[in-house]
Amino acid sequence: MTTAPSLAKLLPEHTDVAILGAGPIGLDAALAMAEAGRPFVLLESGARPAAGIRSWGAVRLFTPWSMNLSQRMREALDHKAPDTDACPTGDELCDQALNRIASCPAIAPRCFTETRALAVGRDGLLKREEIGTERRAERLFRLLLQTPNGERVLYATTVLDCTGSHHTPNWFGHGGIPAAGERLLAEQDDGRLIRTIGQFLEVRDWQGQRVLLVGAGHSAQTAAVTLAGSADRVHWVLRGNGENLAAIEGDPLPERSALHLRARQFLDGANTNVTAHRNTSVESLHSNNDDGSITVRLRSSAARPASAHNGGAHSEYAQECTVNRIVALVGSIGDQQLYRELQVQECYATGGPMRLAAALLGEGERTGGDHASNTDCLAQVSQGPETLLTPEPGYFILGNKSYGRNNAFLLRIGYQQVDDVLTLI
Ligand SMILES: Cc1cc2nc3c(=O)[nH]c(=O)nc-3n(C[C@H](O)[C@H](O)[C@H](O)COP(=O)(O)OP(=O)(O)OC[C@H]3O[C@@H](n4cnc5c(N)ncnc54)[C@H](O)[C@@H]3O)c2cc1C
Numbered sequence: 001m002t003t004a005p006s007l008a009k010l011l012p013e014h015t016d017v018a019i020l021g022a023g024p025i026g027l028d029a030a031l032a033m034a035e036a037g038r039p040f041v042l043l044e045s046g047a048r049p050a051a052g053i054r055s056w057g058a059v060r061l062f063t064p065w066s067m068n069l070s071q072r073m074r075e076a077l078d079h080k081a082p083d084t085d086a087c088p089t090g091d092e093l094c095d096q097a098l099n100r101i102a103s104c105p106a107i108a109p110r111c112f113t114e115t116r117a118l119a120v121g122r123d124g125l126l127k128r129e130e131i132g133t134e135r136r137a138e139r140l141f142r143l144l145l146q147t148p149n150g151e152r153v154l155y156a157t158t159v160l161d162c163t164g165s166h167h168t169p170n171w172f173g174h175g176g177i178p179a180a181g182e183r184l185l186a187e188q189d190d191g192r193l194i195r196t197i198g199q200f201l202e203v204r205d206w207q208g209q210r211v212l213l214v215g216a217g218h219s220a221q222t223a224a225v226t227l228a229g230s231a232d233r234v235h236w237v238l239r240g241n242g243e244n245l246a247a248i249e250g251d252p253l254p255e256r257s258a259l260h261l262r263a264r265q266f267l268d269g270a271n272t273n274v275t276a277h278r279n280t281s282v283e284s285l286h287s288n289n290d291d292g293s294i295t296v297r298l299r300s301s302a303a304r305p306a307s308a309h310n311g312g313a314h315s316e317y318a319q320e321c322t323v324n325r326i327v328a329l330v331g332s333i334g335d336q337q338l339y340r341e342l343q344v345q346e347c348y349a350t351g352g353p354m355r356l357a358a359a360l361l362g363e364g365e366r367t368g369g370d371h372a373s374n375t376d377c378l379a380q381v382s383q384g385p386e387t388l389l390t391p392e393p394g395y396f397i398l399g400n401k402s403y404g405r406n407n408a409f410l411l412r413i414g415y416q417q418v419d420d421v422l423t424l425i
Contacts, residue, residue: 011112011145011152015041017425018143018156020117020338022049024068024093025399025414026162027101031072032418034106038425041154042107043145045116045163049102050094052166055198057091059222062256063410069097070415076101087255116146120159120395121341132343137393158425161339162399162414165332169195170405172214172328173282174299180284185294185326192287192294194327197222206230212237212296212321214282215329216245217407218256221263223327224274228266234274235321237298241278242267283318285326295322334401343391352404353390353397359383360406380408382416385423396421 017033019026022044033040044051061068065082074081081097082088088096102111123139130136140155173179178186185193194200197219206226210233213223227234245264251257266274280300287294301316333351347357360383388396398417403409 014155015039017158018154019160019162021162021164022102022111023052023162023164024098024411027098028070028073028415028418029160029162030107031076032422040110042111043115043117044113048113050098052164053090053094056201058089058201060089060255061087062253067412068093073101076104114148117338118144118146120339127341127343132391134393158394161397163334164400165334166196168335169332170330172330179282181286192325197329200327208232209325210323212323212326217331219329221259223329224263224266228271228274235277236274237277237280239281293322293324295320331407333405342395344395345391347404350404350406352402355389356383356387356402357404359387380410380413382413382420385420388417388421
């Protein structure tokens with residue numbers, strides 16, 4: 001199998017389309033550009049394509065093979081990729097499809113691994129200039145890249161930002177801002193604070209550990225299932241009352257349904273080593289110098305357990321627990337600093353590009369939720385090409401990153417976005 005070249009000398013100075021991120025959506029976009037005869041480069045910060053998925057490679061997807069590849073990808077693989085109801089792990093998806101796509105002759109010479117886009121601007125134009133006009137398109141995009149041979153500049157007519165969100169986790173403190181002490185612990189980076197499912201999977205042995213688990217989404221549920229069977233003590237902190245762990249009636253995705261069911265059991269007290277703290281968030285944490293443990297102050301708005309003194313009051317109250325490790329899987333949002341100098345309009349609620357976010361909000365209202373993340377993600381459809389436009393002509397955010405804080409994104413939506421963007425460039 002050919003590996004993608006990563007030599008900076010092969011990287012051109014100019015290209016038509018710069019695709020940032022060789023995850024599944026970036027790879028599909030690269031195939032689309034190759035088919036359309038558009039010169040492109042595909043830049044991947046990781047050591048190999050689909051490094052984001054590789055970092056959680058042991059996790060089984062809940063969508064089946066039949067939903068995880070685009071038609072374009074299947075054709076590039078000569079229809080040899082599985083097309084069944086079985087759900088692959090992240091590693092299987094990479095080994096049996098994504099890596100082979102990255103190695104195909106149309107892609108490999110143009111795919112540069114270990115090459116990170118650090119910033120994207122317009123050649124000679126600041127953010128506040130030519131506000132919302134097409135004249136911005138007269139200047140090329142100017143990208144600063146970190147390559148194995150140092151920093152480089154690349155010029156491009158169009159940029160497809162498919163960088164995902166895996167590397168930029170949210171804070172877990174009360175109200176979404178860092179808990180007091182959280183930033184310091186994150187900076188220390190000594191393994192006591194785990195912020196991505198990839199980091200979580202790297203820990204092989206949880207025996208003897210007292211763990212604070214924060215979050216309620218699929219990643220947190222996956223962690224809960226592992227920890228319940230291996231850690232000494234687990235304090236599972238959920239902002240809500242655990243409603244989103246409720247099984248979806250007639251769920252067509254058995255993997256997802258099984259995960260919900262198992263996680264739900266731990267939430268409901270199936271294992272005595274797991275204590276669920278519903279309607280609770282983290283106020284502050286304090287690192288204890290003597291043994292490296294962390295004392296966490298929790299803030300709960302649930303009904304206080306009845307005692308002789310309070311009679312079971314329903315008010316906010318605080319409690320503390322001391323743990324060795326914190327596993328905070330509270331979602332992530334893409335790197336918005338990348339396009340700081342561009343006129344990309346973000347949604348004030350989700351942080352995703354405005355038009356798409358507004359369309360998703362409308363979709364959520366039509367289907368009964370307050371925004372699209374409240375509906376079953378399987379109900380999602382592409383919102384149409386025009387929703388991918390931002391005031392910055394030629395800059396498109398695709399894939400997981402395009403959904404901002406909305407967690408309903410699915411691979412098949414990203415592939416539809418690639419079809420949509422083809423009609424715009
Ligand atoms: C644990 C987990 C399970 C999931 N299960 C499913 C599922 O079952 N079905 C489903 O449809 N979806 C699932 N998703 C959601 C989503 O489909 C995946 O996150 C998917 O990986 C998104 O693809 P992407 O190409 O948008 O982003 P990514 O796969 O994150 O790819 C982005 C790539 O860009 C690279 N990159 C990042 N920053 C830069 C930069 N500055 N410069 C260059 N490269 C950069 C990264 O290394 C990465 O390889 C899951 C997500 C997670 C985390």
